[in-house]
Amino acid sequence: MATLAKTPTIESERRDVLSGTPRAHAIDRWIFVFMALWFIAITLTGFIPDSIMKVGMVKAGLRPPFPIVLHMHAIVMGSFLLVLLAQTWLMATGKRAYHMQLGLLGYALAAVLVVVGLVLVPTMYGQVWNGAHFGPPEVREMLQKQLPVVDDIALLQYRIGLLFPLFLIIAFRARGRNAGMHKRMMFLATAMATPAAFDRITWLPTTMPASPVGPDLYVMLAVAPMFLWDVIRNRSVHPAYVIWLAVNIPFAIAVHGLWDTPWWHEMAPRIMGVA
Numbered sequence: 001m002a003t004l005a006k007t008p009t010i011e012s013e014r015r016d017v018l019s020g021t022p023r024a025h026a027i028d029r030w031i032f033v034f035m036a037l038w039f040i041a042i043t044l045t046g047f048i049p050d051s052i053m054k055v056g057m058v059k060a061g062l063r064p065p066f067p068i069v070l071h072m073h074a075i076v077m078g079s080f081l082l083v084l085l086a087q088t089w090l091m092a093t094g095k096r097a098y099h100m101q102l103g104l105l106g107y108a109l110a111a112v113l114v115v116v117g118l119v120l121v122p123t124m125y126g127q128v129w130n131g132a133h134f135g136p137p138e139v140r141e142m143l144q145k146q147l148p149v150v151d152d153i154a155l156l157q158y159r160i161g162l163l164f165p166l167f168l169i170i171a172f173r174a175r176g177r178n179a180g181m182h183k184r185m186m187f188l189a190t191a192m193a194t195p196a197a198f199d200r201i202t203w204l205p206t207t208m209p210a211s212p213v214g215p216d217l218y219v220m221l222a223v224a225p226m227f228l229w230d231v232i233r234n235r236s237v238h239p240a241y242v243i244w245l246a247v248n249i250p251f252a253i254a255v256h257g258l259w260d261t262p263w264w265h266e267m268a269p270r271i272m273g274v275a
Helices: 004-017 022-059 069-093 096-134 136-173 179-189 215-232 238-259 262-272
Strands: none
Touching: 004 238, 022 069, 022 215, 069 096, 069 179, 069 262, 096 136, 096 262, 136 179, 136 238, 136 262, 179 238, 215 238
C-alpha cells in the first residue's frame, strides 16, 4: 500500500518537471498576447503610410475618393484585432468568464468582416477597372498598367475570403472543448489577411507582382513566433498547424497556377462583374 501511495506523487512531480520552468509557464500565458500585438504592429506598419499616401492621391485627383465600404472594412478589421488582443489578455490574466462573454462580440465582428470583405473586393476592383477604361487620359494610362496586377491580387483576396472564415469556423467550433485548437486557429485564421499589410510595407523585399511567393512567405513569418514556441515548448507540431497547411496548400497551388495567365486576366473582370 505504501508503494501505491507514493506512485501518484512521483508521477505528479515528473509531470511538473516536464511541464517547464516558471519562465516557460509565463510565456505560455503571454505568447498569444504577444501574437495579437504582433499582428496589430504589422497592420499599422503597412496601412498607416499607405493610407496617408492614398489620401494625398485623392486630394490630387489621381484616384477617386475612398468608398464607404473601405472605411467600414478598416473599422471592423481594427475592432476585430483589438478584440483579439483583449481576449488574449483576459485569458493571460485568468479572467476566463469575461473572455467567454467578449467572444460573442468576436463572433459578430468576424461575420461582419466577411460580409464587408465580399463587398469591398469587387468595389475596389471596379474603381480601378472603370478608371482604366473611362477615366481622364493620364489616370487611364496609369491604371491600365496596374489592371493586370489588380487581377492577380484578386486571387489572393479570394483565397483570404474563403480561408479566413473557414479557419474561424474551425476555431469557433473548438471553443469550450479544445482550447488549444481554438486559440491557435484564431491566429492562423487572422494570419491569412496579413499579406494586405505586408505588401504595403515598401521597405520589405517582395516577389510581387511577378509572383505570390512573397505573400505566402510573409504569412509564415506572421505565425512564426507562435509556431516556434509551440515546437520548442511541446517538442511536437500541434494539429492546428497540420490542418492549416493541409487546407492552404491546394489553394496556394491554384493561386500560383493561375497567376498572370491570359485565362485569368480574361476571367477576373467577368467574375468581378465589370466586363
